[in-house]
Amino acid sequence: MKLKEQHKVKNSIEPIRLQEYAIGIFSTVPTKSGIKKAIKKGLVFVNGNVATTALVITGNELIELFQNETTDPKKQFIFPLQVVFEDDFMAVIYKPSGIVVSGNSFATINNALEQNLKASTQQDAVIPRAVHRLDYPTSGLLLISKTNATTYHLTKFFEEKKIQKTYHAVTIGKMKNEGGIEMLIDEKESYSAYNVLKSIPSEKYGFLNLVELNPKTGRRHQLRKHLHGIGNPILGDKDYFIEDLISYGNGLYLHATSLEFTHPITTKKMFISSELPKKFKRLFPDVSL
Structure with missing residues (x-):
């Protein structure tokens, strides 16, 4: 076997199982x-000993990854990304519509991050990874972690609802000016608040609405399901739609516009926003956020 990579754990960390700690390092x-898989194949060593999946990391360990001589080198997914914010601990990138964040596919945002971001110089640096998801057809801001500590804190922030996310969508049909949507998704409670910024008449759809959305929970496809549930599906949604009112031309009109949170390491108050995509502006040219 040949030494492939190694990682030194910080002097003191909260005890955590190796297979959880080693994600992204x-x-x-x-x-x-x-x-x-690497642990089970005997390719991961901790302080010179073959590791097991039950091993607990407590601090100051040397973790080494070996490879068999026949292992193929890693392929790189070349995909330029717009970096909206970056420091040594985290980043925010602009995710285009039409690409998945993570998964078994080679063409993912996660696989493109390393070439687009600077490597962290922190002792607990990891390979950059998204700490939340946006659907394949959704565009907008995506939060990225570059260290183990940042991953831990941002994940907790999401669990404790300490990260405020704002989306904008174009919806179909007449809507109330504002309101809240509450319903069960996958047998779990979910809630989203909405505010209609502008409505315009449409020959095909009756009305098109530019809507600001604030999800208070984070269920899968929550905003898409919520708006469909009140009879105002998102324009271009091919999964949650009203019969005969599907738009095929410009994709899903759902955009993750802003993120508001406290930086997990510097404790600085962060507010990061992006402009609406051009397809939104073509429908609502006189609306500025």
Whole structure:
């Protein structure tokens, strides 16, 4: 076997299982499933000893990843991304519509991050990874972690609803000016608040509305399901739609516009926003955020 990569754990951390801690610390095996497979194959060593999936990391360990001589080198997914914010701990990038954030596919945002971001100089640096998701057809701001500590804190922030996300969508049909949508998604409670910024008449759809959305929970497809549930689906949604009112031309009109949170390391108050995509502005040219 040949030494491939190594990682030194900080002097003191909260005890955590190796297969959880090691997510993202090695560029060639960035995922949880990949780390688990490498451990089971005897390719991961901690302080010179073969590691097990039950091993707990407590601080100051040297973690080494080996490879068999026949292992193929990692391929790189070349995909330029717009970096909206970056420091040594985290980043925010602009995710275009039409690409997945993560998964088994080679063409993912996660696989493109390393070439677009600067490597962290922190002791607990990891391969950059998104800490939340946006649907394949959704565009907008995506929060990225570059260290283990940042990943831990941002994940907790999401769980504790300490990160405020704002979306904008174009919806179909007549709507109330503002309101809240509450319903069960996958047998779990969910809630979104909305505010209609402008409505215009439409021969095909009756009305088109530019809507600001603030999800208070984070269920899968929550905003899309909520708006469909009140009879105002998002323009271009091919999963949640009203029969005969599907738009095929310009994709889904759903955009993650802003993120508001406290920086997990510097404690600075962060507010990061992006402009609406051009397809939104073509429908609502006189609306500025």
